[in-house]
Amino acid sequence: MKYAAITKRLAGLGSGKWALHIEGRRKAAAGIPVIELTIGEPDLPPDPMLLAECARAMQAGRTRYSNGRGEPAVVDALVRKYAKRRNGVTSRNILCFPGTQTALFVVMMGLLDAGDEVLAGDPSYATYEGVAAATGARLVPVPLRAKNGFHMQAADLEAAITPNSRVLLLNTPHNPTGAVLSASEIAAIGEICRRYDLWIVCDEVYEELTFDDRFASPFDNPDLSDRTIVVSSISKSHAAPGFRSGWAAGPSEFFDHLLPVSETMLFGVQPFIADMTAMALTQPIETSSIMRANYRARADLLVDRLSAHPALKPYRPEGGMFIVLDVSGTGLNGNDFATRLLEEENVSVMPGSSFGEGARDLVRISLTVLETSLEEAARRMLCLTERLAS
C-alpha cells in the first residue's frame, strides 16, 4: 500500500526517541524496581477545586460542541492573563487547543511550507523536529552552549539563518536544560528575527516554573508583537497534562487565517475542560508554587550529590522540571551511560541525544520524584560512574 509522504517524514520521530523510557517501563512491568526519571509529568495531582469544576461542568451538560476559537470564559481568562503582559490583547489574539503540542502543530501548519527552515535550539524538546517535518520544513539547529548556560546567543542564531529560514522556535524555561532567557537576551534575539523577518514561536509551557521569578517573553516586547506567537497549556502549571488544555496567543491577523486550519482539524475543544481551565487561570491555586519549590530543592540535591564525582557534571537548571548531567567524563556518551544505567542500576533517564546532537554527552533527569528516590538514583549513578572509572 502507498502512504502519504508525511508518514515517512515523521517515521522514528514519535516514540522512537523514548526507547529507553519504554524499556524502563517494560522492566518495571516485569516486577523490577526501576526508578523512572524519564518523563516530565508533574508528581502532584491537579487541585481538587479544578477536578470538582470539571465534574460539575460535565454534570451541568457542558458536553456539547464548542467553537473553533475556544469557549468564551477561557478565552476571556486568557485575554486577562496576556493583557497583564502587553497592552491591547483581545479575544482575536487567542486560539484554544488541546495542549501545547497541538498548538505547536497547528501554528507550524499555518506558518511553514515544504522547503522552509525552522530554527531551534540544539538541544530542544523532542517533538520539535516532528512538528517542523510534518509541514515539510526542516529543523535547523542553533547551538546552545554549556558555557553560556545553554542560553541561545543572538550571534549563533544569526549564523544559522539562510534564505529559507521562516520561524524561530524558542522555548523558555527550556526543556531539557532548564535555561530561562532574560528580557535583554530576548531583545537581542528578537532584533535578529526582525532583521531577517522571522516568526517567533515561543513555547512557554514551563512559564510558572522559573526558580527565581525572572520569566521574560518576546510576547511582552512591543517591538516583537507582530511576529510572536506564544504556545502554552495547563499541563505543567496546574499538573494537568491528561486534560489536554492549551492555547496560542499571537497576532490577530495570523489567527484569522489559522482558525479554519484549526477548525478543520479539531472542531473545538471540550467545554467542561474549558470551564476547568478558566478556573485554573483565574483562581489562586498553589500547585505551581509547590512544584517550583520542590523542583528547585531537588535540583540542588542532585547538583550536590552528583558533583561529588569529578567525572560527572550536573548543570543547575533555572526553571522547569529537569536537570541535565554531562557524563562524558565517564568515557561514555549520554546514550551509552543511560543504557548501562538502566541495565545495571535500574534507573531510567533520557539520553541527551533524544533532544539533539548537541546534547550527546548529556542525560536528562526528571525532578518529578520524591527526594528519597532521587537520593537513591544519585547513589546508583555514582556506583556506575565508579565502576566505569575503575
Ligand SMILES: Cc1ncc(COP(=O)(O)O)c(C=O)c1O
Ligand atoms: C517544552 C515542551 N513543550 C510542550 C510540551 C507538551 O505540552 P502539552 O502537554 O501542553 O501538550 C512539553 C511536555 O513535556 C514540553 O516539555
